[in-house]
Amino acid sequence: MKKVIVGLFTLGALTLTVHAYDKVERRHDMQMMEAAMAQIQNGILSNNQKMALQGTSNLKVIANKIEIPQSKSELDYSPKYAKETTQDIMKQIDVISDKVEDGKLHSATASYSKILNKCISCHNKIRTWNY
Numbered sequence: 001m002k003k004v005i006v007g008l009f010t011l012g013a014l015t016l017t018v019h020a021y022d023k024v025e026r027r028h029d030m031q032m033m034e035a036a037m038a039q040i041q042n043g044i045l046s047n048n049q050k051m052a053l054q055g056t057s058n059l060k061v062i063a064n065k066i067e068i069p070q071s072k073s074e075l076d077y078s079p080k081y082a083k084e085t086t087q088d089i090m091k092q093i094d095v096i097s098d099k100v101e102d103g104k105l106h107s108a109t110a111s112y113s114k115i116l117n118k119c120i121s122c123h124n125k126i127r128t129w130n131y
């Protein structure tokens with residue numbers, strides 16, 4: 001019985017999380033990703049491995065949420081696109097961590113750019129944004 005109750009709680013919490021994921025939270029998470037990207041860049045530029053790795057782990061936690069859909073009609077891209085982009089970004093984050101640990105900062109930066117380009121590719125799909 002206890003297990004069932006805990007299970008129901010978890011289910012409830014999950015449902016709540018998905019439903020509560022709205023524009024405001026997405027913008028907040030996006031800002032957190034921007035901060036994590038800045039941390040990675042700062043770590044690379046100041047040769048501060050700890051900072052760069054902290055940035056990668058912060059980015060990893062939030063980047064996972066890119067694929068969480070809001071209501072479909074609110075998004076200018078498909079859930080499939082968001083999922084694939086998330087996977088690509090997650091892969092590149094791991095490459096950055098490995099390269100930073102090996103002191104290969106040019107290679108780390110190449111992956112950093114790949115991620116940044118993924119961010120921009122999706123943003124280019126947002127119709128209300130004019131550049």
Ligand code: HEC
Pocket residue numbers: 023026027028030031033034037066077081082085089115116118119120122123126
């Ligand atoms: C699959 C799509 C997608 C990807 C990938 C993506 N974003 Fe976004 N981003 C959005 C959406 C949607 C918004 C919100 C636009 C709005 O509602 O104004 C946004 C907004 C932002 C904003 C502005 C937040 C604000 O204050 O309004 C920043 C900063 C941002 N993203 C950073 C990033 C970074 C950094 C990455 C890559 C690590 C990234 N985004 C990847 C979809 C994406």
